[in-house]
Amino acid sequence: MEEKKRVRDIVVPGEEIRVEGKPGRGVFVENGKMYSAYLGILDVRAGYVNVIPLSGCYIPKKGDKVIGKIVDLAPMNWVVDINAPYYAPLHVNDVPWRVEFGDTGRFLSIGDVILAKVSNVNELGQVWITMKEPGLRKLEGGHIIKIAPSKVPRVIGKGGSMIQMLKDYTNCRIYVGQNGMIWISGSPDGIITVIKAIRMIENEAHTYGLTDRIKEFLERGEE
Amino acid sequence: MSNTSKFSEGVVAESKRSYIKRLATQGMRIDGRNFDEIRPIKITTGYVPRAEGSALVELGETKVLVGVKIEPGEPFPDTPNMGIMTTNVELVPLASPTFEPGPPSEEAIELARVVDRGIRESHAIDMEKLVIEEGEKVWIVFIDMHILDYHGNLFDACGIAAIAALNNAIVPASRYGFGDDFKLPLNHYPVPVTFAKIGEWIVADPNLDEESIASARLTVTTNEEGKINAMQKGLYGTFTYDEVKKVINRSLDIGKKVRDKILGDANGEED
Secondary structure (H helix, E strand, O other), X not given: OHHHHOOOOEEOOOOEOOOOOEEOOOEEEEOOEEEEOOOEEEEEEOOEEEEEEOOOOOOOOOOOEEEEEEEEEOOOEEEEEOOOOOOEEEEHHHOOOOOOOOOHHHOOOOXXXXXEEEEEEOOOOOEEEEOOOOOOXXXXXXXXXXXXXXXXXXXXXXXXXXXXXXXXXXXXEEEEOOOOEEEEEXXXXXXXXXXXXXXXXXXXXXXXXXXXXXXXXXXXXXX | OOOOOOOOOOOOOHHHXXXXXXXXXXXXXXXXXXXXXXXXXXXXXXXXXOOOEEEEEEEOOEEEEEEEEEEEEOOOOOOOOOOEEEEEEEOOHHHXXXXXXXXXXXXXXXXXXXXXXXXXXXXXXXXXXXXXXXXXXXEEEEEEEEEEEOOOOHHHHHHHHHHHHHHOOEEOHHHHOOOOXXXXXXXXXXXXXXXXXXXXXXXXXXXXXXXXXXXXXXXXXXXXXXXXXXXXXXXXXOOOHHHHHXXXXXXXXXXXXXXXXXXXXXXXXOO
């Protein structure tokens, strides 16, 4: 609660960061000094100094669950758009089905939406993803929307409180990918309410007491 | 895939496509509008002070800026007693991730031509009053359209912005020593209204999501007398005869509302 009162520092690219700690994400070191790499919020956590960018595309991290869209087929792999700088290949060995050479189109076709996990990222930002894990699958029906990846933690809420509330009030099934893609399935009215709520969260992500306001909004919508 | 609009991103998620169609069966649209409802329009005329006329139009999240420049020049030999009008569209990369720099694309040319045709064929500008000296010198009207933010339906946004900018334009006669400045003479106020066909449904003013899954598109430009000035059909799908008739009737109704908005915003200017 005391944390809430503190105004979070906003840094610009190249700004020197004079905070004790080890350099984390979004920070680079030159001549022993730390500088911000992004326009973002300064965040000191567990001894690491991080800069969380205010906007920008998704930077993949190993182990992230992401929602992707199939954009191309090849004999041995699919090409998946996960909202990152590069498209991610999904190899036939990384899916839960046995796929014959050149038979990829029978399982996933262009435009299909999948839930996948980032299995590896190299220093160039190239990504490999996998679906070979329980819970990872093709997402059928529903609707997908995109939000800024930096706003994903706010949509999920502390311990999943925000997303659980959205699910409870609208009876929709919702998956939030770390890459800012959100899949929603349910009745059209429910989906419209969820989208409105998510847009509200996105616009007011930097404010406090957001969960209460979203709750109020959902209750009003119910009437 | 080849069936979709070239303006939008190549691959549309299958779930989005089926969601929009599922909404349509219940008479709903993805942004909560009715089938005949267009997005809110905001018109700011005189946005560019150095241009002879200009308008910034926001149609929902789509944003276009139109500037009108008027300069003296030589008339075409076959129309010595008429002024000249040219239109140009720039799809700048800042407007959309799918727009690339370089020479004008097919889409930009089509867009410019549809807007041009609406204004030209309605005889909106009184070209005969733009003659300085017959056969020697006439006023040339340049309509330059810049897309600032692309969120679907550039045809209507550009058409509305173009007529609003022309309505706001002053011919700079004194700058070139041809007498006093005067308001660009306009006879008519053509307004384009675009419809997209999604499955078996027809929606007015498609947004980006709707445009990207539409099978066919029809733009109808009508003037204040209820005359059809121009029509343009796009994409590979088809319209039936009854659908075209319906679209024309709806475009007259919507066009009237939009025209009131354009004329109302232009300093209470009356026809």
